[in-house]
Amino acid sequence: MYHSFTLFTNVNIFIHMEDFVYKMDVIEEGRIRFIISLNEVEMGSLYFEKAKKTFHRKPVSMNSWACIDAKVEGLFSHGHDITPKQIVERCQSLIGEYMKG
Numbered sequence: 001m002y003h004s005f006t007l008f009t010n011v012n013i014f015i016h017m018e019d020f021v022y023k024m025d026v027i028e029e030g031r032i033r034f035i036i037s038l039n040e041v042e043m044g045s046l047y048f049e050k051a052k053k054t055f056h057r058k059p060v061s062m063n064s065w066a067c068i069d070a071k072v073e074g075l076f077s078h079g080h081d082i083t084p085k086q087i088v089e090r091c092q093s094l095i096g097e098y099m100k101g
Helices: 073-077 084-100
Strands: 021-028 031-038 041-050 065-071
Antiparallel strands (some): 041 065
């Protein structure tokens, strides 16, 4: 018996932020690294530092963590439906949860 399958072409597979695994490492006082992976394949890494508490010339986000470096080519080279802003916000949210508890 033969099975009939429908062939789909030009179908985009959307991967949501919840599908990624975010591994957080405190690498030194005031610095945090995230390694983002999907199916055990590293897609990118982001580095965060505690933002300055005061400023003289430029305003900064008070009492928050700033992304100081990122290597996220893997997230965008495979056509994932995710923006850099979403990645940073998710990491900042995870840092906030970690700091609370």
